[in-house]
Amino acid sequence: MTGSKTPPPAKTVDEGLERGIAGLTEERIRRIIRRVLAGETGARLKAYVDTCIHCGLCSEACHFFLSRDRDPAYSPVGKVKQTLWEILRRDGRVSPDFIKEARIIASTHCNLCKRCAMYCPFGIDVAYLMLVVRRICHLLGVTPLYIQDTAHSHAATLNQMWVKDDEWIDTLMWQEEEARGEIPDLRIPLEKEGADILYSVIGPEPKFQAQLIYQAAVILHVAGVDWTMPATPGWDNSDMAMFVGDNELMGRLKRAHFETAARLRVNRIVMGECGHAFRSVYDVGNRWLGWSMPPIPIVHAIDFYHELLEEGRIRVARRFEEPVTLHDPCNVVRGGGLHEKARAVIRRTCAQLIEMEPNREHNYCCCAGGGVINCGPPYKKHRVESNRVKAEQIAAAKLKGAKVVITPCHNCHSGIEDIIHHYELGVETRFLGDILYQVMEKP
Amino acid sequence: MNRFTDGSWNPAIFDLPLSSWRERFLGVEEIQASPSGDAAAAIVRLGQEGFTVCVNGETWPEPYEKLWHLRYAPDGRLVALGSREGEWTVVVNGVAWENRFSFVWNPLFSDEGGRIAVAFQQDMAYGMAVDDVPWEESFPNLTHPLLSPDGASCAAVVQTEPLNEGDIFKYRQGIYTAAVGGRPWERRFMNAWSPAFRPDGGSLAAAVRLGPSDYTIAVDATPWEETFACVWDPLFHPQRRTVLAPVRRGGSWWLAEDGRILWDRPFVQLWQQRVSADGKRIAAVVAPSFGRWTVAVDGRPWKADAGEMVSDPCFSPDGGRLAARFKEAGRWTVAVDGRVWNQRRGMVFSPVFSPDGSRVCVRFKDKGRFGYLLDDRPWELAAEAAWDPVFSPDGDRLLLRSLEQGVFRRRVLPLADFGKV
Ligand code: SF4
Ligand code: SF4
Numbered sequence: 001m002t003g004s005k006t007p008p009p010a011k012t013v014d015e016g017l018e019r020g021i022a023g024l025t026e027e028r029i030r031r032i033i034r035r036v037l038a039g040e041t042g043a044r045l046k047a048y049v050d051t052c053i054h055c056g057l058c059s060e061a062c063h064f065f066l067s068r069d070r071d072p073a074y075s076p077v078g079k080v081k082q083t084l085w086e087i088l089r090r091d092g093r094v095s096p097d098f099i100k101e102a103r104i105i106a107s108t109h110c111n112l113c114k115r116c117a118m119y120c121p122f123g124i125d126v127a128y129l130m131l132v133v134r135r136i137c138h139l140l141g142v143t144p145l146y147i148q149d150t151a152h153s154h155a156a157t158l159n160q161m162w163v164k165d166d167e168w169i170d171t172l173m174w175q176e177e178e179a180r181g182e183i184p185d186l187r188i189p190l191e192k193e194g195a196d197i198l199y200s201v202i203g204p205e206p207k208f209q210a211q212l213i214y215q216a217a218v219i220l221h222v223a224g225v226d227w228t229m230p231a232t233p234g235w236d237n238s239d240m241a242m243f244v245g246d247n248e249l250m251g252r253l254k255r256a257h258f259e260t261a262a263r264l265r266v267n268r269i270v271m272g273e274c275g276h277a278f279r280s281v282y283d284v285g286n287r288w289l290g291w292s293m294p295p296i297p298i299v300h301a302i303d304f305y306h307e308l309l310e311e312g313r314i315r316v317a318r319r320f321e322e323p324v325t326l327h328d329p330c331n332v333v334r335g336g337g338l339h340e341k342a343r344a345v346i347r348r349t350c351a352q353l354i355e356m357e358p359n360r361e362h363n364y365c366c367c368a369g370g371g372v373i374n375c376g377p378p379y380k381k382h383r384v385e386s387n388r389v390k391a392e393q394i395a396a397a398k399l400k401g402a403k404v405v406i407t408p409c410h411n412c413h414s415g416i417e418d419i420i421h422h423y424e425l426g427v428e429t430r431f432l433g434d435i436l437y438q439v440m441e442k443p
Numbered sequence: 444m445n446r447f448t449d450g451s452w453n454p455a456i457f458d459l460p461l462s463s464w465r466e467r468f469l470g471v472e473e474i475q476a477s478p479s480g481d482a483a484a485a486i487v488r489l490g491q492e493g494f495t496v497c498v499n500g501e502t503w504p505e506p507y508e509k510l511w512h513l514r515y516a517p518d519g520r521l522v523a524l525g526s527r528e529g530e531w532t533v534v535v536n537g538v539a540w541e542n543r544f545s546f547v548w549n550p551l552f553s554d555e556g557g558r559i560a561v562a563f564q565q566d567m568a569y570g571m572a573v574d575d576v577p578w579e580e581s582f583p584n585l586t587h588p589l590l591s592p593d594g595a596s597c598a599a600v601v602q603t604e605p606l607n608e609g610d611i612f613k614y615r616q617g618i619y620t621a622a623v624g625g626r627p628w629e630r631r632f633m634n635a636w637s638p639a640f641r642p643d644g645g646s647l648a649a650a651v652r653l654g655p656s657d658y659t660i661a662v663d664a665t666p667w668e669e670t671f672a673c674v675w676d677p678l679f680h681p682q683r684r685t686v687l688a689p690v691r692r693g694g695s696w697w698l699a700e701d702g703r704i705l706w707d708r709p710f711v712q713l714w715q716q717r718v719s720a721d722g723k724r725i726a727a728v729v730a731p732s733f734g735r736w737t738v739a740v741d742g743r744p745w746k747a748d749a750g751e752m753v754s755d756p757c758f759s760p761d762g763g764r765l766a767a768r769f770k771e772a773g774r775w776t777v778a779v780d781g782r783v784w785n786q787r788r789g790m791v792f793s794p795v796f797s798p799d800g801s802r803v804c805v806r807f808k809d810k811g812r813f814g815y816l817l818d819d820r821p822w823e824l825a826a827e828a829a830w831d832p833v834f835s836p837d838g839d840r841l842l843l844r845s846l847e848q849g850v851f852r853r854r855v856l857p858l859a860d861f862g863k864v
Contacts (some may be wrong), residue, residue, distance in 0.1 A: 016611060039694060139656055148611045155634045155652070156619065157586065162608060164584055166546040166564045173509065185470055190511060192473055194790065194808055194828075226811070231512065231548060233586065248656065248673040248691070252636070255675075255714070262754055265790050265808075290712035292734030295752035295770070 014378050016145030017103060021096035024140060029099060032139045033092035041132055048129060049088065051122045052077065058126065061119040063364045064109055067388035074386070076116035076126040079105050083133045096142075103142050106133035107243075108379045109386070112370035113330040118361070127370070131245065138245030146376025150240040153203070155249055158256050159236035160203030169231050171206040175214045179221075183443060186221045188213070191264065192228035198266040198296075199227050200257065202238035202274045202410055215437040216272060219305075222442055223313040227270075234260025237271050239280035243371025247288055254285030261296045269294075273301045273431050275331030275409035276369055283335060300332050302408050305436055306341040309348050316349055317441040322404050323352040324435075325397035325427075327416055328363035329409035342408060345432060349439050354402040356393045364390050366407070368415025383415070384422040391423035398427055408432040445499040447853075448481050452835045452842075454855050459483055462849040464497055471497070476830045476844040477515050480853035483846075484521055486510045496523055496537065503537035510534070512548070518556030524548065533561050533575070540575040547572075553594025560597045562588040570625060571597050578625030585622075587637060591644030598623045598647050600635045620664070621649045628664035635661070637676035641684065648677035648686045660688045660702070667702035675714045682722030689713040689727070698727060698742070706742030713739075715754065719762030726756050726765055738767045738778070745781035753778075755793055759800030766794040766803055777805055777816065784819040791816070795831055797838040802858065804832040804841060815843065815861075822862040 037045070059065045059075035072078045083102040087094055094102075112127035120126075137143060143151070153162045163171075169190065176188040189195065199220065205212050220227050229235060234256040241249035258281075261269050271277060278300050286294050299307075308314040326342060333339045339360040346353045356363065367387035372379065394405060394416070405420070407413040407429050416429050448457040461483065464471050470488035477483070484498040492506040496513060498521060507525035514522055525534045530543035533550065544563040551560040560573040568581035571588055584602040591597065601622040606613060617631035621638045634652040641647070648662045658674045659667045673691035680687055680700070690699040695709035698716060705725075712730035719725075729739040737748035738756050749769040756767040766779045774787035777794050788807040795804050804817045806829050813829035815822045828846035835842070841861065843854040856863075 019612065141655055145609065145611055149609050149614075152611060152614050153608075156584075156602070156614075164564070164569075165562065165586060166548055169548055170546060173511075187470075187472070189473070194792070194813075196811070246655070248658070251673065259754075262752065265792060267789055287733075290730035290733055290736075291751075293751070297773070 014144050014375075016143050016148050017100045020140070020142035021100050024096040024099065024142070026093060026095060029094060029096065029140060030092040033087055033094075033136055036132065036136050036139065037088075037092075040135065044128065045132060048124045049085070052080070052124055053122075055121070058116040058120045058124070061116040063113075063115075063367060063389050064386045067386050067390075074109060076110075076120075079110055080126055080129050084129050087133075087136075099137060099140055099142050102133050103137040103144070106130040106137065107144060107147070108372050108375050108382065110370060111330070111365045111367055111372050112243075113365035114334050115330070115362075115365060118334075134243070134245035135247065136245070143244050144375040144378070146378075147240055147244055147371050147374040150374055151244045151246055151249060154236075154239070154241050154253055158233035158253060160238045160240055161207040163203060163206050163236075165233060168206055168233075168235060171210055172213065172229055172231075175210050175217060179214045179217050183218060183221060186217060188217050189228045190231045193263075194265045195228035196226040196267050197228070198261045198264055198269045199229055199272075200235055200237045200261075200269055201272045202277050203236045204238075204410060205272060212272060212431065212433060215433050218437060218442065219308070219314065219433065219440065222440065223308045225313075228264055228266065230260045230264060232260060237269075237277040237281050238274060239277060239285060240371055240374055242280050242284055243276070243374065250280065250285050251288050254281060254289055257281060258286070258289075258291075258295050266296065268297045268299055270299045270304045271301060273408040273410065273413075273433055275329035275335070276371070276411055279331040279335050300336060300338060301433060302332060302338045302342045302345060305345045305432060309345060314436065315441045316439050318439060319348075320350040320404075320435050320439050323354050323401045324350045324404045324406050324430075325354045325356050325394070325402035326359070327356065327366060327405055327407045327412055328360055329407070329412045330363070330365050330369060332409065333363065334361050342406075342432070345436070346406065349432075349435050350406075352401070354397050354400045356397050364393060366390060366409075366412040366415035366419070368411045368418070369409075373411055373415055373418075380418065384418050387415075387419055388423075390416070391419050391425060394420065394425050394427060395423070398425060403427055405429045406432055406435065445501055446481070447499060450479060450481050452840055452855055454840065454857055454860070457853045459499060459851040459853075460849065461846070461851055464500070468497065472513070474828055474846055474851065475513050475515055475521070476851070477519055477521070478517060478833070479519060480833075480842055480844045481519075482521070483851040484513060484515075486513050486523065494525075496521065496534075503534070505537070505539070507534070512550060514550065514552075516552040516556035516559060517554065520556065520559075522550055522552075522559060524550065524561070531563075533559065533572075535559065540572075542572060542575055542577055544572075544577075549588050551588060551590040551597070553590055554592045555594070558590065558594030560588065560590040560594075562599065569601070571599055573597050578622075580622070580625045580627070582622070582627075589638050589640065591640040592642050593644055596624055596640065596644040596647075598638050598640065600638060600649065601627055603627055603631060615654075621647055621661075623647050628661075630661070630664045630666075632661070639677050639679060639686075641679040642681050646679070646684075648679065648688075650674045650676060650688065658691075660686055660699075662686055669699075669702040671699075678716055678718065680718050680722060680725075681720070687716050687718070687725065689716065696729075698725070706739070708742060710739070710744075712736075715756055717756050717758060719758040719765075720760060721762040723762055724758070724765075726758070728753050728756060728767070736769075738765065738781075740765060745778070747778055747781055747783045749778075749783075757794060757796070759796040760798055761800050764796065764800045764803075766796065768794070775807075777803065777819075779803055784816065786816050786819050786821050788816075792831060795834065797834040798836060799838050802834070802838065804834070806831055813845065817841075817858070817861045820862065
């Protein structure tokens with residue numbers, strides 16, 4: 001590795017990587033690299049590699065670079081230099097140890113947030129280049145243990161959290177019963193063929209955050225939405241396969257999701273507040289399967305809350321009083337253009353919005369996305385230290401009075417919580433749905 | 444059960460008002476229509492006692508703490524999953540199975556409906572039960588439950604050993620396989636998905652992953668010799684007794700038969716393969732180019748295509764014709780033998796062929812209201828609910844079941860009267 005002031009966290013012991021490289025030969029590495037470069041990357045990779053003039057303008061975009069004292073090893077182009085360029089320069093003749101380091105850089109030093117692509121005069125998408133590195137490492141069997149386990153869960157259960165078929169249904173029934181304590185005729189309609197909307201969530205919701213399903217059910221019920229949830233796999237819209245580089249598994253997950261919606265003959269899929277899942281169903285996974293757009297429209301929760309409020313189907317009883325700030329999730333803002341709708345929802349539901357700077361499509365990533373948080377505890381310290389700029393953004397908003405950070409994305413939510421804790425910022429995080437549920441008129 | 448129809452194919456309309464149900468019960472869930480249209484049923488809420496099922500106005504004798512997944516079997520029996528005192532079972536026409544489980548889900552019916560299977564969990568052990576007989580062996584987990592078309596065998600993908608979360612190494616050694624009648628295959632795989640029975644139930648195929656990027660199809664535990672970058676669901680050819688599956692090679696999808704490439708050209712995508720009942724023709728949903736979808740028959744794609752989705756290809760009973768659902772610009776329609784209908788709706792359901800294949804009828808939903816299309820001719824019933832059309836055995840008449848202004852209606856009409864009554 002060259003040009004690095006801060007050594008990568010090589011001391012990190014990750015059995016997924018150690019045992020992954022144990023059986024690797026240089027011959028196999030070269031074969032897989034050639035296969036990926038010849039068969040899967042094509043003109044896009046070549047154009048990026050040929051176009052980059054090493055100007056470093058992308059550096060200013062990256063929260064890793066900015067948070068780590070402008071260490072060039074953490075600049076977008078620096079990450080490419082240490083991984084893909086080196087692979088190309090050596091025509092694939094790299095060692096197992098190189099692959100391990102490349103995996104650490106591609107999977108834990110880059111959130112695939114695409115902020116840098118906006119700063120590059122040529123629009124070079126470093127996130128794409130890091131995904132190529134991840135793809136090579138996946139085919140070589142070198143993947144951080146925690147996220148590999150998550151991908152294994154996806155493959156075995158078609159959800160991210162090892163939720164068994166019966167546990168899923170049981171959780172929905174439990175949340176329905178809980179919510180009936182509040183609204184006696186509320187239902188979570190299972191397997192309702194021909195409903196207007198399929199509501200889909202990510203694996204962690206039934207596993208750890210079942211109250212989010214409760215809240216969504218209340219919102220959907222009060223708004224009079226004709227909706228359903230499946231009692232089969234295919235309910236989970238999340239996708240760690242996309243982030244480990246297992247494209248075939250990503251395709252299987254997205255196919256299951258869309259075919260579940262198609263089987264239930266719904267018109268739209270409304271998804272909870274998740275950014276990476278949005279990227280997977282709206283951009284990457286659908287396209288890998290051959291759909292230029294989602295075959296059944298996908299509506300992110302931000303967009304859906306906006307629609308319900310605009311149409312007057314949900315009314316606000318009393319606005320949320322504590323001043324809030326908004327973290328713009330990369331995947332739904334740079335990736336989905338939902339920043340103004342998020343603000344419109346906040347204006348209707350909250351008394352005061354204090355903007356973080358920079359914001360909207362220029363916002364800094366939470367540093368959890370792109371599967372980085374899913375690589376687990378070995379990388380946590382490095383992750384939060386690599387986002388000092390986010391802590392500074394939040395601290396500045398707090399100085400102006402913000403007490404709550406709204407993070408309408410699961411990864412962002414967890415990542416921002418870690419940052420708040422690490423930097424002792426003394427603010428709270430909330431989902432947009434938490435706020436809406438709290439302030440809405442209920443029967 | 445209160446009879447409100449003559450149950451015949453004589454043209455007539457019979458009505459069953461359901462509005463009183465809303466007064467009698469605290470809640471009425473989705474209405475289910477019996478296959479013959481002689482009955483309408485729903486799970487209804489009683490209050491403290493819980494839930495029961497109301498069929499043509501009469502309730503099942505015993506209430507349950509919870510009832511869900513009410514469905515008619517093809518033979519007309521009414522089936523729900525119910526719980527009492529924290530235990531779950533299958534309830535058939537109001538009579539509960541003897542066996543009780545910690546949970547039951549995914550009820551399955553044989554083609555004629557004579558047999559009923561269900562997945563169960565009992566004290567964190569997983570299995571299946573058919574007609575109240577549970578598998579002898581149970582597993583740490585079970586997915587993809589499946590009943591053979593004749594109901595004689597049932598199968599699932601099973602996990603054969605416990606796995607600690609985070610143990611990615613044991614996982615890779617292979618702890619998944621298919622189990623038939625509760626007996627797991629000898630061989631284990633990294634993953635197994637989408638098992639499919641031969642129509643006679645005598646053989647089982649499944650998509651399997653041998654290693655992180657090595658996929659193939661296993662038939663009765665034996666994988667094909669060829670491996671692929673990915674595979675989709677297998678399907679038995681009913682006559683040739685071979686297995687057909689989409690396989691990915693060189694970045695494209697091909698149709699393979701017993702491991703060998705069958706069609707002479709690949710596609711950007713290929714899935715939902717179907718074989719006509721006479722075994723002479725094979726069709727599949729394909730994407731000939733990125734973002735364009737159609738149906739290919741024996742490897743030849745239809746000229747007509749759609750940009751958003753094509754699904755559920757189905758052959759006429761004699762195999763002579765083929766229909767599928769097409770979606771373009773947010774609107775669904777039907778394509779038959781490569782010709783796309785003009786009528787488009789917010790949703791169309793599964794196309795239904797007349798017995799001789801000459802007519803196609805489909806249920807649709809648009810702006811919350813249901814109706815039917817017969818050979819591209821609409822009937823805007825404006826119903827609150829409707830069920831798939833049924834052709835009479837001679838193909839001259841249609842049975843339509845709908846819910847209109849709170850009344851469940853069974854119509855039998857000559858095809859010439861479509862849209863008139
Ligand atoms: S983390 Fe974001 S800004 Fe930094 S290199 Fe990755 S995509 Fe670019
Ligand atoms: S800004 Fe673009 S051209 Fe300049 S170093 Fe970064 S990626 Fe290369």
